[in-house]
Amino acid sequence: MRFVLASYGGRGDIEPAVVVGRELQRRGHDVCMAVPPNLTGFAAAAGLEAIGYGLDSTPILDLQRRYFTCYSRTPWKLAELRSMARQTERFATECWAEMTRSLPAAAEGADLLLTGLIFEQPAANVAEALEIPLATLHYFPCRAHGQLLPFLPSPLSRLVMGVNDWLAWRGTRDAEDAQRRALGLPKATAPAPRRIAERGALEIQAYERVCFPGLAAEWAKWGGKRPFVGGLALESPTDADDEVAEWIAAGTPPVFFGFGSVPIGSPAETIDMIGAACARLGERALVGAGGTDFGNASRFDHVKVVGQVNYATVFPMCRAVVHHGGSGTLAACLRAGVPQLILWTLPDQPFFAAQLKRMKIGAGRRFSTTTEKSLLGGLRRILAPQYRKRARDMAPHITRASESASGAADLVENFARLRANR
Numbered sequence: 001m002r003f004v005l006a007s008y009g010g011r012g013d014i015e016p017a018v019v020v021g022r023e024l025q026r027r028g029h030d031v032c033m034a035v036p037p038n039l040t041g042f043a044a045a046a047g048l049e050a051i052g053y054g055l056d057s058t059p060i061l062d063l064q065r066r067y068f069t070c071y072s073r074t075p076w077k078l079a080e081l082r083s084m085a086r087q088t089e090r091f092a093t094e095c096w097a098e099m100t101r102s103l104p105a106a107a108e109g110a111d112l113l114l115t116g117l118i119f120e121q122p123a124a125n126v127a128e129a130l131e132i133p134l135a136t137l138h139y140f141p142c143r144a145h146g147q148l149l150p151f152l153p154s155p156l157s158r159l160v161m162g163v164n165d166w167l168a169w170r171g172t173r174d175a176e177d178a179q180r181r182a183l184g185l186p187k188a189t190a191p192a193p194r195r196i197a198e199r200g201a202l203e204i205q206a207y208e209r210v211c212f213p214g215l216a217a218e219w220a221k222w223g224g225k226r227p228f229v230g231g232l233a234l235e236s237p238t239d240a241d242d243e244v245a246e247w248i249a250a251g252t253p254p255v256f257f258g259f260g261s262v263p264i265g266s267p268a269e270t271i272d273m274i275g276a277a278c279a280r281l282g283e284r285a286l287v288g289a290g291g292t293d294f295g296n297a298s299r300f301d302h303v304k305v306v307g308q309v310n311y312a313t314v315f316p317m318c319r320a321v322v323h324h325g326g327s328g329t330l331a332a333c334l335r336a337g338v339p340q341l342i343l344w345t346l347p348d349q350p351f352f353a354a355q356l357k358r359m360k361i362g363a364g365r366r367f368s369t370t371t372e373k374s375l376l377g378g379l380r381r382i383l384a385p386q387y388r389k390r391a392r393d394m395a396p397h398i399t400r401a402s403e404s405a406s407g408a409a410d411l412v413e414n415f416a417r418l419r420a421n422r
Contacts, residue, residue: 001029001030001111001112001413001416001417002029002030002031002032002109002110002111003021003024003029003030003031003032003110003111003112003113003114003412003416004031004032004034004103004106004107004110004112004113004114005017005018005020005021005031005032005033005034005113005114005115006033006034006035006053006099006103006107006113006114006115006116006122006123007033007034007035007053007115007116007118007137008035008036008053008054008057008095008099008116008118008119009036009057009061009116009117009118010039010057010061010260010261010262010291011039011042011261011291012260012261012326012327012328012329013116013117013118013139014035014036014039014042014043014116015232015233015234015328016116016137016139016206016231016232016233016328017033017035017114017116017137018033018042018043018046018048018234019232019233019234019401019404019405019408020114020137020232020405020408020409020412021033021043021046021048022046022047022048022234022405023405023406023408023409024409024412024413025047025048027409027413029413031048031049032048032049032050032051032106032110033048033049033050033051034050034051034052034053034102034103034106035050035051035052035053036052036053036054036055036056036057037052037053037054037055037056038056038057038058039057040052046234046236051102051106052102053098053099053102053103054095054096054098054099054102054119055091055094055095055098059091060088060091060092060095061261061262062262062263063084063087063088063091064088064262064346065262065263065264065265065345065346066084066265067081067084067085067088068345068346068347068368069265069345069368070084072366072368072369073368073369089171092172092175093174093175095119096119096122096172096175096176096178096179097175097178097179099119099122099123099179100122100126100179100182100183103122103123103126104126104129104130104183107126107127107130107132108130110130110132111132111133111416111420112132112133112134112135112412112415112416112419113126113127113130113132113133113134113135114134114135114136114137114412115127115134115135115136115137116136116137117136117137117138117139117140117142120136120192120196121172121176121192122176122179124136124192124195124196124199124201125176125179125180125183125185126183127201128183128185128195128199129180129183129184129185133201133202133415133416133419133420134196134199134201134202135201135202135203135204135411135412135415136196136201136202136203136204137204137206137232137408138203138204138205138206138207139206139207139231139232139327139328140207140327140348140351140352141205141207141212141215142161142193142348143161143193143197143203143219143226144157144158144161144162144165144193145157145158145161145212145215145218145219146158146214146218147212147213147214147215147218148160148161148351149351149354165191165192165193165194166191168191169188169190169191169192173188176188176192197222197225200225201225202225202227202411202412202415203222203225203226204226204227204229204408204411204412205226205227205228205229206229206230206231206232206327206404206408207228207230207231207327207330207331208228208230208231208331208334208398208399209228210359210394210397210398211330211352211355211356211359212355216228227407227411229399229404229407229408229411230331230398230399230400230401230403230404230407231327231328231330231331231332231334231335231399231401231404232328232401232404232405232408233311233312233328233331233332233401233404235310235311235312235401236310237310237313238307238308238309238310240306240307240308240309241309241310241313241314243306244286244304244306244309244314245313245314245317247286247304248286248314248317248318251284252283252284252319253284253317253318253319254283254284254285254286254304254318254319255278255283255284255285255286255318255319255320255321255322255379255383256285256286256287256288256314256315256318256320256321256322256323257274257285257286257287257288257321257322257323258287258288258290258321258322258323258324258329259288259290259291259292259323259324259343259367260290260291260323260324260326260329261290261291262290262291262324262345262346263291263292263293264292264367267292267293267294267296267297268294268296268297268298270297271287271294271297271298271300271303271305272297272298273370273371273372273375274287274303274375275298275300275302275303276372277372277375277376277379278302278303278379279300279302280376281376281379281380281383283302283319283379283383284302284303284304285300285302285303285304286303286304286306286314286318287303287304287305287306288306288307288308288309289305289306289307290308311328311329311332311336312332312335312336312401315332315333315335315336315338316336316337316338318336318338319338319383319388320338320339320340320341320379320382320383320388321333321336321338321339321340321341322340322341322342322343322375322378322379323340323341323342323343324342324343324344324345324346324349324367325342325343325344325345325346325348325349325350325352325353325364326349327352330342330352330356331398331401333362333391334391334394334395334398335395335398335400335401336395337391337392337393337394337395338388338391339361339362339382339383339387339388339390339391340356340361340362340363340382340391341362341363341364341378341379341381341382342356342362342363342364342365343364343365343366343367343370343375344364344365344366344367345366345367345368349364350364350366352364353365359390359394360386360387360390361387361390361391361394362382362387362391363378363381363382365378
């Protein structure tokens with residue numbers, strides 16, 4: 001069978017689709033990845049055919065970080081927020097147009113089109129126009145449900161999420177209708193999540209169900225169309241793994257700090273804050289650079305900065321992990337049995353932080369307002385023996401990465417076969 005997997009965003013957004021694509025290819029299927037031009041090399045390095053999909057994602061990810069930082073720190077700067085919102089709208093329109101040019105040709109004749117969460121509307125429209133099965137890959141429970149935040153009543157949670165779907169549709173309606181005209185489709189009459197569900201798409205939930213108890217029961221009405229597979233990760237070795245293991249073995253287990261592929265705004269200040277907080281606690285710090293250049297930051301004897309590392313091997317050697325709240329990093333922490341402190345920036349990340357707090361294996365706060373004092377308090381909290389014990393006790397109940405990949409590929413294969421036999 002032939003599968004086309006379209007995914008947009010940063011590396012953390014693309015990796016789950018690459019995991020599924022690699023497993024499908026291992027089983028003998030023809031797989032094509034459609035990813036941002038800046039990440040075709042990442043997909044190719046995993047041994048997959050990759051085409052450019054939309055625009056380079058680096059500028060928009062940085063713009064989103066700056067927007068939400070400004071929104072949280074200085075919400076009264078309306079002119080600046082409006083300017084960034086207009087930039088985002090222009091980017092989305094141009095990106096959507098590029099996707100419309102590239103994806104239909106790539107998906108022609110495919111047995112199934114799978115799309116990631118970001119820009120799932122263009123892929124859903126292409127699947128509808130070509131009359132091929134659609135699967136979606138969600139690393140966060142984005143469909144309306146009653147488990148959003150522990151303190152929200154379920155009906156209010158569903159209402160808020162439903163309103164957000166409607167507002168998002170209104171904001172992208174012009175671009176979507178333009179694409180649908182180009183594909184020979186009528187105008188959309190409802191938000192994409194509703195249309196995707198009504199077409200009977202397979203909506204894979206690529207995160208741990210223990211983070212959102214009750215969600216599987218709430219979604220049972222969809223007849224198995226929203227199955228959970230756990231976090232999807234490559235767990236590939238890196239060139240830095242041996243060096244990092246030697247550094248860890250030479251002293252006490254460190255606290256790992258990682259902020260994902262989106263560059264943070266003040267690298268030097270962040271390293272100073274980490275260095276000072278860990279010094280006061282007597283802890284060592286291992287900082288994963290990700291998408292940030294820490295070249296001009298201060299140097300500390302107890303702080304080591306590295307590039308990409310394999311979370312699956314490094315995290316179990318750490319005392320705790322401080323990260324941005326991405327679902328892939330969170331899953332790696334759960335598997336490693338280490339407590340977590342989420343310093344979030346983007347709007348989906350605080351919801352994972354709230355669930356960690358409920359489970360009493362982690363905590364969270366906004367990254368843009370974090371200080372040495374608040375970081376110190378967060379670290380003291382998650383390093384407490386009871387947090388570490390609960391995290392260790394949770395680890396055996398988390399889906400292994402190999403099982404998640406196999407389970408997701410099984411679902412995609414079976415869904416494509418089922419739809420082909422109709």
